[in-house]
Amino acid sequence: MGSNGDSIQRFIKYETFDHIRLWVGNAKQAASFYCTRLGFKPYAYSGLETGSREVVSHVVRNKDAIFVFQSALYPGNAEMGDFLTLHGDGVRDIAFAADDAEKCYRSAVERGATPVKEPWTETDKYGSVKMATISLYNGTNHTFVQRNGYSGFFLPNFTKAEPDPLLEILPDISINYVDHCVSNQPDNKMVEVCDKYEKILDFHRFWSVDDKDIHTKYSSLRSIVMANEEENVKLPINEPAVGLRKSQIEEFIDHYGGPGIQHIALNCDNIIEIIKNLRSRGAEFLPTPKSYYDSLRKKLKDPSLKMNYEIAEDLNDLEKLSILVDYDQNGYLLQIFTKPLQDRPTLFIEFIQRRNHNGFGAGNFKSLFESIKREQELRGNL
Ligand SMILES: [Fe+2]
CATH class of the missing domain: 3.10.180.10 (2,3-Dihydroxybiphenyl 1,2-Dioxygenase, domain 1)
Known part of the structure:
Protein backbone atom coordinates (compact mmCIF):
# COMPACT_ATOMS: atom_id res chain seq x y z
CA MET A 1 0.00 0.00 0.00
CA GLY A 2 1.51 3.34 -1.05
CA SER A 3 1.36 6.51 0.99
CA ASN A 4 -1.61 7.73 -1.01
CA GLY A 5 -3.51 4.55 -0.13
CA ASP A 6 -2.57 4.89 3.52
CA SER A 7 -3.85 8.43 3.69
CA ILE A 8 -7.13 7.37 2.09
CA GLN A 9 -7.37 4.43 4.45
CA ARG A 10 -7.42 6.57 7.56
CA PHE A 11 -10.50 8.40 6.36
CA ILE A 12 -12.58 5.28 5.95
CA LYS A 13 -15.05 4.72 8.68
CA TYR A 14 -17.86 2.21 8.39
CA GLU A 15 -19.90 3.39 11.29
CA THR A 16 -22.39 0.55 11.40
CA PHE A 17 -24.91 -1.38 9.31
CA ASP A 18 -27.14 1.19 7.62
CA HIS A 19 -29.71 -1.10 6.03
CA ILE A 20 -30.16 -4.48 4.33
CA ARG A 21 -31.63 -4.42 0.83
CA LEU A 22 -33.48 -7.47 -0.48
CA TRP A 23 -34.62 -8.12 -4.05
CA VAL A 24 -37.83 -10.10 -4.07
CA GLY A 25 -40.62 -11.09 -6.43
CA ASN A 26 -43.28 -9.10 -4.58
CA ALA A 27 -41.92 -6.41 -2.25
CA LYS A 28 -45.32 -5.47 -0.86
CA GLN A 29 -46.09 -8.97 0.34
CA ALA A 30 -42.56 -9.74 1.55
CA ALA A 31 -42.51 -6.56 3.68
CA SER A 32 -45.88 -7.54 5.16
CA PHE A 33 -44.55 -10.99 6.08
CA TYR A 34 -41.52 -9.54 7.88
CA CYS A 35 -43.87 -7.20 9.80
CA THR A 36 -46.58 -9.62 10.83
CA ARG A 37 -44.41 -12.70 11.41
CA LEU A 38 -41.09 -11.22 12.50
CA GLY A 39 -42.00 -8.02 14.32
CA PHE A 40 -40.84 -5.28 11.95
CA LYS A 41 -42.96 -2.17 11.35
CA PRO A 42 -43.66 -0.34 8.08
CA TYR A 43 -41.26 2.61 7.90
CA ALA A 44 -40.93 4.13 4.43
CA TYR A 45 -42.05 3.66 0.85
CA SER A 46 -41.11 4.71 -2.64
CA GLY A 47 -42.92 3.70 -5.82
CA LEU A 48 -45.08 5.04 -8.61
CA GLU A 49 -46.88 7.48 -6.28
CA THR A 50 -43.60 9.05 -5.17
CA GLY A 51 -42.06 9.30 -8.63
CA SER A 52 -40.02 6.09 -8.56
CA ARG A 53 -41.03 4.68 -11.94
CA GLU A 54 -38.81 1.60 -12.22
CA VAL A 55 -38.47 0.08 -8.77
CA VAL A 56 -40.77 -0.07 -5.75
CA SER A 57 -39.29 -0.09 -2.24
CA HIS A 58 -41.08 -1.10 0.94
CA VAL A 59 -38.91 -0.31 3.97
CA VAL A 60 -39.54 -1.96 7.32
CA ARG A 61 -37.80 -1.21 10.57
CA ASN A 62 -37.33 -2.40 14.12
CA LYS A 63 -35.23 0.15 16.01
CA ASP A 64 -31.83 0.18 14.22
CA ALA A 65 -32.53 -2.78 11.93
CA ILE A 66 -33.81 -1.53 8.57
CA PHE A 67 -34.75 -3.91 5.75
CA VAL A 68 -35.64 -2.62 2.26
CA PHE A 69 -37.69 -4.88 -0.02
CA GLN A 70 -37.52 -4.01 -3.72
CA SER A 71 -39.25 -5.27 -6.87
CA ALA A 72 -39.40 -4.14 -10.50
CA LEU A 73 -42.45 -2.14 -11.65
CA TYR A 74 -42.19 -2.85 -15.39
CA PRO A 75 -41.26 -5.76 -17.62
CA GLY A 76 -37.70 -5.95 -18.87
CA ASN A 77 -35.73 -5.15 -15.72
CA ALA A 78 -32.99 -7.59 -16.62
CA GLU A 79 -30.82 -6.89 -13.57
CA MET A 80 -33.57 -7.70 -11.09
CA GLY A 81 -35.04 -10.41 -13.28
CA ASP A 82 -31.72 -12.22 -13.64
CA PHE A 83 -31.11 -11.93 -9.89
CA LEU A 84 -34.49 -13.50 -9.10
CA THR A 85 -34.15 -16.24 -11.71
CA LEU A 86 -30.79 -17.20 -10.26
CA HIS A 87 -31.19 -16.63 -6.52
CA GLY A 88 -34.89 -16.30 -5.78
CA ASP A 89 -35.69 -13.73 -3.08
CA GLY A 90 -32.46 -12.71 -1.35
CA VAL A 91 -30.16 -10.03 -0.01
CA ARG A 92 -28.82 -7.78 -2.75
CA ASP A 93 -26.98 -5.24 -0.63
CA ILE A 94 -25.61 -4.83 2.86
CA ALA A 95 -25.28 -1.09 3.22
CA PHE A 96 -22.83 0.51 5.64
CA ALA A 97 -23.18 3.93 7.21
CA ALA A 98 -20.04 5.81 6.22
CA ASP A 99 -18.68 9.23 7.05
CA ASP A 100 -17.47 9.76 3.48
CA ALA A 101 -19.09 7.59 0.79
CA GLU A 102 -16.89 8.89 -1.99
CA LYS A 103 -13.62 8.19 -0.14
CA CYS A 104 -14.82 4.72 0.88
CA TYR A 105 -15.74 3.97 -2.72
CA ARG A 106 -12.53 5.32 -4.30
CA SER A 107 -10.33 3.59 -1.77
CA ALA A 108 -12.18 0.27 -2.13
CA VAL A 109 -12.10 0.33 -5.94
CA GLU A 110 -8.42 1.31 -5.92
CA ARG A 111 -7.76 -1.78 -3.81
CA GLY A 112 -9.66 -4.19 -6.02
CA ALA A 113 -13.40 -3.90 -5.26
CA THR A 114 -15.72 -4.24 -8.25
CA PRO A 115 -17.29 -0.82 -8.90
CA VAL A 116 -21.08 -1.19 -9.10
CA LYS A 117 -22.32 2.41 -8.96
CA GLU A 118 -20.26 5.60 -8.90
CA PRO A 119 -20.94 8.03 -6.03
CA TRP A 120 -24.28 9.80 -6.40
CA THR A 121 -26.35 12.18 -4.29
CA GLU A 122 -30.07 12.14 -3.61
CA THR A 123 -31.82 15.22 -2.27
CA ASP A 124 -35.24 16.29 -1.04
CA LYS A 125 -36.57 18.91 1.38
CA TYR A 126 -35.16 16.97 4.37
CA GLY A 127 -31.57 17.09 3.13
CA SER A 128 -29.26 14.98 1.01
CA VAL A 129 -27.60 11.60 1.19
CA LYS A 130 -24.52 10.54 -0.75
CA MET A 131 -24.08 6.92 -1.72
CA ALA A 132 -21.75 4.66 -3.71
CA THR A 133 -21.84 0.92 -4.35
CA ILE A 134 -19.18 -1.77 -4.70
CA SER A 135 -19.07 -5.55 -4.54
CA LEU A 136 -16.48 -8.02 -3.29
CA TYR A 137 -18.11 -11.21 -4.55
CA ASN A 138 -20.87 -12.04 -7.02
CA GLY A 139 -24.44 -11.37 -6.06
CA THR A 140 -24.07 -9.27 -2.91
CA ASN A 141 -23.18 -5.57 -2.98
CA HIS A 142 -22.14 -3.05 -0.36
CA THR A 143 -23.42 0.51 -0.52
CA PHE A 144 -21.72 3.26 1.49
CA VAL A 145 -24.38 5.61 2.84
CA GLN A 146 -23.30 9.08 3.93
CA ARG A 147 -26.35 10.58 5.60
CA ASN A 148 -25.15 14.13 6.37
CA GLY A 149 -27.75 14.41 9.13
CA TYR A 150 -30.59 13.64 6.71
CA SER A 151 -33.88 14.00 8.61
CA GLY A 152 -36.52 12.45 6.31
CA PHE A 153 -37.96 8.93 6.12
CA PHE A 154 -35.13 6.57 5.29
CA LEU A 155 -33.69 8.22 2.15
CA PRO A 156 -34.58 11.22 -0.03
CA ASN A 157 -37.80 10.83 -2.03
CA PHE A 158 -39.22 8.16 0.23
CA THR A 159 -42.49 8.81 1.99
CA LYS A 160 -43.69 7.58 5.38
CA ALA A 161 -45.19 4.08 5.10
CA GLU A 162 -48.84 3.49 5.91
CA PRO A 163 -49.19 1.76 9.30
CA ASP A 164 -50.62 -1.78 9.33
CA PRO A 165 -53.61 -2.00 11.75
CA LEU A 166 -53.01 -5.73 12.20
CA LEU A 167 -49.74 -4.98 13.99
CA GLU A 168 -51.56 -3.07 16.72
CA ILE A 169 -53.26 -6.23 17.94
CA LEU A 170 -50.14 -8.40 17.79
CA PRO A 171 -47.72 -8.74 20.74
CA ASP A 172 -44.83 -6.29 20.60
CA ILE A 173 -41.37 -7.34 19.38
CA SER A 174 -38.47 -5.03 20.22
FE1 LIG B 1 -25.25 -16.14 13.42
Whole structure:
Protein backbone atom coordinates (compact mmCIF):
# COMPACT_ATOMS: atom_id res chain seq x y z
CA MET A 1 0.00 0.00 0.00
CA GLY A 2 1.51 3.34 -1.05
CA SER A 3 1.36 6.51 0.99
CA ASN A 4 -1.61 7.73 -1.01
CA GLY A 5 -3.51 4.55 -0.13
CA ASP A 6 -2.57 4.89 3.52
CA SER A 7 -3.85 8.43 3.69
CA ILE A 8 -7.13 7.37 2.09
CA GLN A 9 -7.37 4.43 4.45
CA ARG A 10 -7.42 6.57 7.56
CA PHE A 11 -10.50 8.40 6.36
CA ILE A 12 -12.58 5.28 5.95
CA LYS A 13 -15.05 4.72 8.68
CA TYR A 14 -17.86 2.21 8.39
CA GLU A 15 -19.90 3.39 11.29
CA THR A 16 -22.39 0.55 11.40
CA PHE A 17 -24.91 -1.38 9.31
CA ASP A 18 -27.14 1.19 7.62
CA HIS A 19 -29.71 -1.10 6.03
CA ILE A 20 -30.16 -4.48 4.33
CA ARG A 21 -31.63 -4.42 0.83
CA LEU A 22 -33.48 -7.47 -0.48
CA TRP A 23 -34.62 -8.12 -4.05
CA VAL A 24 -37.83 -10.10 -4.07
CA GLY A 25 -40.62 -11.09 -6.43
CA ASN A 26 -43.28 -9.10 -4.58
CA ALA A 27 -41.92 -6.41 -2.25
CA LYS A 28 -45.32 -5.47 -0.86
CA GLN A 29 -46.09 -8.97 0.34
CA ALA A 30 -42.56 -9.74 1.55
CA ALA A 31 -42.51 -6.56 3.68
CA SER A 32 -45.88 -7.54 5.16
CA PHE A 33 -44.55 -10.99 6.08
CA TYR A 34 -41.52 -9.54 7.88
CA CYS A 35 -43.87 -7.20 9.80
CA THR A 36 -46.58 -9.62 10.83
CA ARG A 37 -44.41 -12.70 11.41
CA LEU A 38 -41.09 -11.22 12.50
CA GLY A 39 -42.00 -8.02 14.32
CA PHE A 40 -40.84 -5.28 11.95
CA LYS A 41 -42.96 -2.17 11.35
CA PRO A 42 -43.66 -0.34 8.08
CA TYR A 43 -41.26 2.61 7.90
CA ALA A 44 -40.93 4.13 4.43
CA TYR A 45 -42.05 3.66 0.85
CA SER A 46 -41.11 4.71 -2.64
CA GLY A 47 -42.92 3.70 -5.82
CA LEU A 48 -45.08 5.04 -8.61
CA GLU A 49 -46.88 7.48 -6.28
CA THR A 50 -43.60 9.05 -5.17
CA GLY A 51 -42.06 9.30 -8.63
CA SER A 52 -40.02 6.09 -8.56
CA ARG A 53 -41.03 4.68 -11.94
CA GLU A 54 -38.81 1.60 -12.22
CA VAL A 55 -38.47 0.08 -8.77
CA VAL A 56 -40.77 -0.07 -5.75
CA SER A 57 -39.29 -0.09 -2.24
CA HIS A 58 -41.08 -1.10 0.94
CA VAL A 59 -38.91 -0.31 3.97
CA VAL A 60 -39.54 -1.96 7.32
CA ARG A 61 -37.80 -1.21 10.57
CA ASN A 62 -37.33 -2.40 14.12
CA LYS A 63 -35.23 0.15 16.01
CA ASP A 64 -31.83 0.18 14.22
CA ALA A 65 -32.53 -2.78 11.93
CA ILE A 66 -33.81 -1.53 8.57
CA PHE A 67 -34.75 -3.91 5.75
CA VAL A 68 -35.64 -2.62 2.26
CA PHE A 69 -37.69 -4.88 -0.02
CA GLN A 70 -37.52 -4.01 -3.72
CA SER A 71 -39.25 -5.27 -6.87
CA ALA A 72 -39.40 -4.14 -10.50
CA LEU A 73 -42.45 -2.14 -11.65
CA TYR A 74 -42.19 -2.85 -15.39
CA PRO A 75 -41.26 -5.76 -17.62
CA GLY A 76 -37.70 -5.95 -18.87
CA ASN A 77 -35.73 -5.15 -15.72
CA ALA A 78 -32.99 -7.59 -16.62
CA GLU A 79 -30.82 -6.89 -13.57
CA MET A 80 -33.57 -7.70 -11.09
CA GLY A 81 -35.04 -10.41 -13.28
CA ASP A 82 -31.72 -12.22 -13.64
CA PHE A 83 -31.11 -11.93 -9.89
CA LEU A 84 -34.49 -13.50 -9.10
CA THR A 85 -34.15 -16.24 -11.71
CA LEU A 86 -30.79 -17.20 -10.26
CA HIS A 87 -31.19 -16.63 -6.52
CA GLY A 88 -34.89 -16.30 -5.78
CA ASP A 89 -35.69 -13.73 -3.08
CA GLY A 90 -32.46 -12.71 -1.35
CA VAL A 91 -30.16 -10.03 -0.01
CA ARG A 92 -28.82 -7.78 -2.75
CA ASP A 93 -26.98 -5.24 -0.63
CA ILE A 94 -25.61 -4.83 2.86
CA ALA A 95 -25.28 -1.09 3.22
CA PHE A 96 -22.83 0.51 5.64
CA ALA A 97 -23.18 3.93 7.21
CA ALA A 98 -20.04 5.81 6.22
CA ASP A 99 -18.68 9.23 7.05
CA ASP A 100 -17.47 9.76 3.48
CA ALA A 101 -19.09 7.59 0.79
CA GLU A 102 -16.89 8.89 -1.99
CA LYS A 103 -13.62 8.19 -0.14
CA CYS A 104 -14.82 4.72 0.88
CA TYR A 105 -15.74 3.97 -2.72
CA ARG A 106 -12.53 5.32 -4.30
CA SER A 107 -10.33 3.59 -1.77
CA ALA A 108 -12.18 0.27 -2.13
CA VAL A 109 -12.10 0.33 -5.94
CA GLU A 110 -8.42 1.31 -5.92
CA ARG A 111 -7.76 -1.78 -3.81
CA GLY A 112 -9.66 -4.19 -6.02
CA ALA A 113 -13.40 -3.90 -5.26
CA THR A 114 -15.72 -4.24 -8.25
CA PRO A 115 -17.29 -0.82 -8.90
CA VAL A 116 -21.08 -1.19 -9.10
CA LYS A 117 -22.32 2.41 -8.96
CA GLU A 118 -20.26 5.60 -8.90
CA PRO A 119 -20.94 8.03 -6.03
CA TRP A 120 -24.28 9.80 -6.40
CA THR A 121 -26.35 12.18 -4.29
CA GLU A 122 -30.07 12.14 -3.61
CA THR A 123 -31.82 15.22 -2.27
CA ASP A 124 -35.24 16.29 -1.04
CA LYS A 125 -36.57 18.91 1.38
CA TYR A 126 -35.16 16.97 4.37
CA GLY A 127 -31.57 17.09 3.13
CA SER A 128 -29.26 14.98 1.01
CA VAL A 129 -27.60 11.60 1.19
CA LYS A 130 -24.52 10.54 -0.75
CA MET A 131 -24.08 6.92 -1.72
CA ALA A 132 -21.75 4.66 -3.71
CA THR A 133 -21.84 0.92 -4.35
CA ILE A 134 -19.18 -1.77 -4.70
CA SER A 135 -19.07 -5.55 -4.54
CA LEU A 136 -16.48 -8.02 -3.29
CA TYR A 137 -18.11 -11.21 -4.55
CA ASN A 138 -20.87 -12.04 -7.02
CA GLY A 139 -24.44 -11.37 -6.06
CA THR A 140 -24.07 -9.27 -2.91
CA ASN A 141 -23.18 -5.57 -2.98
CA HIS A 142 -22.14 -3.05 -0.36
CA THR A 143 -23.42 0.51 -0.52
CA PHE A 144 -21.72 3.26 1.49
CA VAL A 145 -24.38 5.61 2.84
CA GLN A 146 -23.30 9.08 3.93
CA ARG A 147 -26.35 10.58 5.60
CA ASN A 148 -25.15 14.13 6.37
CA GLY A 149 -27.75 14.41 9.13
CA TYR A 150 -30.59 13.64 6.71
CA SER A 151 -33.88 14.00 8.61
CA GLY A 152 -36.52 12.45 6.31
CA PHE A 153 -37.96 8.93 6.12
CA PHE A 154 -35.13 6.57 5.29
CA LEU A 155 -33.69 8.22 2.15
CA PRO A 156 -34.58 11.22 -0.03
CA ASN A 157 -37.80 10.83 -2.03
CA PHE A 158 -39.22 8.16 0.23
CA THR A 159 -42.49 8.81 1.99
CA LYS A 160 -43.69 7.58 5.38
CA ALA A 161 -45.19 4.08 5.10
CA GLU A 162 -48.84 3.49 5.91
CA PRO A 163 -49.19 1.76 9.30
CA ASP A 164 -50.62 -1.78 9.33
CA PRO A 165 -53.61 -2.00 11.75
CA LEU A 166 -53.01 -5.73 12.20
CA LEU A 167 -49.74 -4.98 13.99
CA GLU A 168 -51.56 -3.07 16.72
CA ILE A 169 -53.26 -6.23 17.94
CA LEU A 170 -50.14 -8.40 17.79
CA PRO A 171 -47.72 -8.74 20.74
CA ASP A 172 -44.83 -6.29 20.60
CA ILE A 173 -41.37 -7.34 19.38
CA SER A 174 -38.47 -5.03 20.22
CA ILE A 175 -35.06 -5.84 18.84
CA ASN A 176 -32.01 -3.56 18.94
CA TYR A 177 -29.88 -3.77 15.81
CA VAL A 178 -28.29 -6.07 13.22
CA ASP A 179 -25.73 -8.06 15.19
CA HIS A 180 -24.09 -9.80 12.22
CA CYS A 181 -24.72 -10.91 8.62
CA VAL A 182 -23.42 -14.27 7.46
CA SER A 183 -22.50 -15.19 3.91
CA ASN A 184 -22.01 -18.68 2.52
CA GLN A 185 -19.22 -19.14 0.00
CA PRO A 186 -18.50 -22.12 -2.24
CA ASP A 187 -15.80 -24.64 -1.38
CA ASN A 188 -12.38 -23.10 -0.77
CA LYS A 189 -13.53 -19.52 -1.29
CA MET A 190 -13.77 -18.45 2.35
CA VAL A 191 -10.17 -17.35 2.80
CA GLU A 192 -10.11 -15.54 -0.53
CA VAL A 193 -13.24 -13.56 0.36
CA CYS A 194 -11.95 -12.79 3.88
CA ASP A 195 -8.69 -11.53 2.40
CA LYS A 196 -10.73 -9.16 0.22
CA TYR A 197 -12.60 -7.74 3.22
CA GLU A 198 -9.25 -7.26 4.92
CA LYS A 199 -7.40 -5.76 1.99
CA ILE A 200 -10.20 -3.73 0.44
CA LEU A 201 -12.40 -2.66 3.36
CA ASP A 202 -9.94 -2.68 6.29
CA PHE A 203 -11.86 -5.40 8.11
CA HIS A 204 -9.98 -7.75 10.42
CA ARG A 205 -10.39 -11.37 11.50
CA PHE A 206 -12.49 -11.26 14.66
CA TRP A 207 -13.07 -14.96 15.32
CA SER A 208 -12.88 -18.26 13.49
CA VAL A 209 -13.83 -21.90 13.67
CA ASP A 210 -12.81 -24.80 11.54
CA ASP A 211 -14.34 -28.14 10.83
CA LYS A 212 -12.80 -29.68 13.94
CA ASP A 213 -15.20 -27.54 15.95
CA ILE A 214 -18.24 -27.98 13.78
CA HIS A 215 -18.51 -31.46 12.53
CA THR A 216 -21.35 -33.90 12.46
CA LYS A 217 -21.32 -37.08 10.46
CA TYR A 218 -23.22 -35.28 7.73
CA SER A 219 -22.32 -31.62 7.78
CA SER A 220 -19.49 -29.40 8.68
CA LEU A 221 -18.34 -25.89 7.95
CA ARG A 222 -15.52 -23.49 8.37
CA SER A 223 -16.22 -19.92 9.35
CA ILE A 224 -14.22 -16.73 9.79
CA VAL A 225 -15.88 -13.64 11.25
CA MET A 226 -14.70 -10.39 9.67
CA ALA A 227 -15.25 -7.13 11.55
CA ASN A 228 -14.67 -3.44 10.96
CA GLU A 229 -12.35 -1.49 13.21
CA GLU A 230 -15.11 -0.46 15.62
CA GLU A 231 -16.37 -4.09 15.62
CA ASN A 232 -19.98 -3.07 15.19
CA VAL A 233 -20.14 -4.53 11.67
CA LYS A 234 -19.52 -8.26 11.79
CA LEU A 235 -19.64 -10.46 8.71
CA PRO A 236 -19.05 -14.17 9.32
CA ILE A 237 -17.97 -15.91 6.10
CA ASN A 238 -18.71 -19.64 5.81
CA GLU A 239 -17.61 -22.38 3.48
CA PRO A 240 -18.48 -26.07 3.53
CA ALA A 241 -16.01 -28.61 4.88
CA VAL A 242 -15.89 -32.22 3.80
CA GLY A 243 -18.65 -34.38 5.27
CA LEU A 244 -20.22 -37.70 4.38
CA ARG A 245 -23.33 -36.05 2.99
CA LYS A 246 -24.31 -32.71 1.58
CA SER A 247 -23.67 -29.88 4.07
CA GLN A 248 -26.19 -27.13 4.68
CA ILE A 249 -23.71 -24.69 3.10
CA GLU A 250 -23.70 -26.71 -0.11
CA GLU A 251 -27.48 -26.94 0.01
CA PHE A 252 -27.61 -23.14 0.23
CA ILE A 253 -25.15 -22.69 -2.66
CA ASP A 254 -27.14 -25.13 -4.81
CA HIS A 255 -30.47 -23.40 -4.19
CA TYR A 256 -29.10 -19.87 -4.24
CA GLY A 257 -26.99 -20.45 -7.32
CA GLY A 258 -23.79 -19.15 -5.76
CA PRO A 259 -22.51 -17.24 -2.75
CA GLY A 260 -24.87 -15.04 -0.79
CA ILE A 261 -26.30 -14.03 2.56
CA GLN A 262 -27.38 -17.04 4.60
CA HIS A 263 -28.63 -15.33 7.73
CA ILE A 264 -29.02 -11.99 9.43
CA ALA A 265 -28.78 -11.92 13.22
CA LEU A 266 -30.90 -9.45 15.15
CA ASN A 267 -29.61 -8.46 18.58
CA CYS A 268 -32.24 -8.29 21.31
CA ASP A 269 -32.82 -8.13 25.05
CA ASN A 270 -35.26 -10.46 26.70
CA ILE A 271 -35.17 -13.16 24.01
CA ILE A 272 -37.63 -15.35 25.95
CA GLU A 273 -40.44 -12.85 25.67
CA ILE A 274 -39.56 -12.04 22.07
CA ILE A 275 -39.56 -15.66 20.93
CA LYS A 276 -42.78 -16.35 22.82
CA ASN A 277 -44.38 -13.43 20.99
CA LEU A 278 -42.89 -14.37 17.64
CA ARG A 279 -44.17 -17.92 18.00
CA SER A 280 -47.64 -16.56 18.72
CA ARG A 281 -47.30 -14.57 15.48
CA GLY A 282 -46.63 -17.82 13.65
CA ALA A 283 -42.90 -17.35 13.09
CA GLU A 284 -41.28 -20.76 12.54
CA PHE A 285 -38.04 -21.74 14.24
CA LEU A 286 -35.70 -24.69 13.93
CA PRO A 287 -36.50 -27.29 16.57
CA THR A 288 -33.84 -28.31 19.08
CA PRO A 289 -33.63 -31.94 20.24
CA LYS A 290 -34.45 -32.64 23.89
CA SER A 291 -31.04 -34.28 24.23
CA TYR A 292 -29.49 -30.82 23.76
CA TYR A 293 -31.03 -29.53 27.00
CA ASP A 294 -30.29 -32.73 28.91
CA SER A 295 -26.61 -32.44 28.09
CA LEU A 296 -26.63 -28.67 28.65
CA ARG A 297 -27.97 -29.13 32.19
CA LYS A 298 -25.25 -31.66 32.88
CA LYS A 299 -22.47 -29.52 31.40
CA LEU A 300 -23.48 -26.39 33.30
CA LYS A 301 -23.13 -28.26 36.59
CA ASP A 302 -19.54 -29.28 35.81
CA PRO A 303 -17.34 -27.49 38.40
CA SER A 304 -14.31 -27.58 36.07
CA LEU A 305 -16.12 -24.95 33.97
CA LYS A 306 -15.38 -22.35 36.68
CA MET A 307 -18.26 -20.19 35.56
CA ASN A 308 -18.25 -16.88 37.41
CA TYR A 309 -21.92 -16.18 36.78
CA GLU A 310 -25.28 -17.91 36.66
CA ILE A 311 -27.62 -18.26 33.71
CA ALA A 312 -30.39 -15.81 34.55
CA GLU A 313 -33.02 -17.50 32.43
CA ASP A 314 -34.96 -20.62 33.40
CA LEU A 315 -33.65 -23.53 31.31
CA ASN A 316 -37.17 -24.92 31.16
CA ASP A 317 -38.32 -21.74 29.41
CA LEU A 318 -35.42 -21.94 26.99
CA GLU A 319 -36.19 -25.58 26.26
CA LYS A 320 -39.88 -24.87 25.73
CA LEU A 321 -38.96 -22.25 23.12
CA SER A 322 -35.98 -24.13 21.57
CA ILE A 323 -33.58 -21.30 22.44
CA LEU A 324 -29.91 -22.35 22.35
CA VAL A 325 -27.22 -21.40 24.87
CA ASP A 326 -23.50 -20.97 24.21
CA TYR A 327 -21.20 -20.04 27.06
CA ASP A 328 -17.71 -19.74 28.42
CA GLN A 329 -16.26 -18.91 31.79
CA ASN A 330 -17.30 -15.27 31.68
CA GLY A 331 -20.62 -15.09 29.93
CA TYR A 332 -23.12 -16.61 27.55
CA LEU A 333 -25.36 -15.94 24.60
CA LEU A 334 -28.85 -17.10 23.77
CA GLN A 335 -29.80 -17.66 20.14
CA ILE A 336 -32.43 -19.20 17.90
CA PHE A 337 -32.79 -19.54 14.13
CA THR A 338 -35.92 -19.24 12.04
CA LYS A 339 -36.71 -21.66 9.27
CA PRO A 340 -35.97 -20.27 5.77
CA LEU A 341 -38.12 -17.21 5.08
CA GLN A 342 -38.88 -18.03 1.45
CA ASP A 343 -39.55 -21.24 -0.44
CA ARG A 344 -35.92 -21.80 -1.34
CA PRO A 345 -33.94 -23.06 1.68
CA THR A 346 -31.71 -19.98 1.65
CA LEU A 347 -32.07 -16.85 3.85
CA PHE A 348 -33.12 -17.10 7.49
CA ILE A 349 -33.01 -14.88 10.58
CA GLU A 350 -31.29 -15.41 13.91
CA PHE A 351 -32.34 -13.74 17.17
CA ILE A 352 -29.47 -13.34 19.61
CA GLN A 353 -29.17 -12.04 23.15
CA ARG A 354 -25.68 -11.50 24.51
CA ARG A 355 -24.70 -11.61 28.15
CA ASN A 356 -21.03 -10.76 28.24
CA HIS A 357 -20.28 -13.11 25.34
CA ASN A 358 -18.96 -12.02 21.93
CA GLY A 359 -19.09 -15.37 20.16
CA PHE A 360 -21.43 -16.63 17.49
CA GLY A 361 -22.61 -19.88 18.99
CA ALA A 362 -19.85 -22.28 17.90
CA GLY A 363 -20.85 -24.60 20.73
CA ASN A 364 -24.32 -24.72 19.22
CA PHE A 365 -23.32 -25.28 15.61
CA LYS A 366 -23.29 -29.02 16.05
CA SER A 367 -26.75 -29.22 17.59
CA LEU A 368 -28.02 -26.69 15.07
CA PHE A 369 -26.62 -28.80 12.27
CA GLU A 370 -28.28 -31.89 13.60
CA SER A 371 -31.53 -29.98 13.68
CA ILE A 372 -31.02 -28.56 10.16
CA LYS A 373 -30.07 -32.03 8.99
CA ARG A 374 -33.52 -33.30 9.88
CA GLU A 375 -35.05 -30.46 7.87
CA GLN A 376 -32.72 -31.23 4.95
CA GLU A 377 -33.78 -34.85 5.15
CA LEU A 378 -37.41 -33.76 4.78
CA ARG A 379 -36.45 -31.72 1.68
CA GLY A 380 -34.61 -34.72 0.17
CA ASN A 381 -31.36 -32.74 0.17
CA LEU A 382 -29.07 -34.93 2.24
FE1 LIG B 1 -25.25 -16.14 13.42
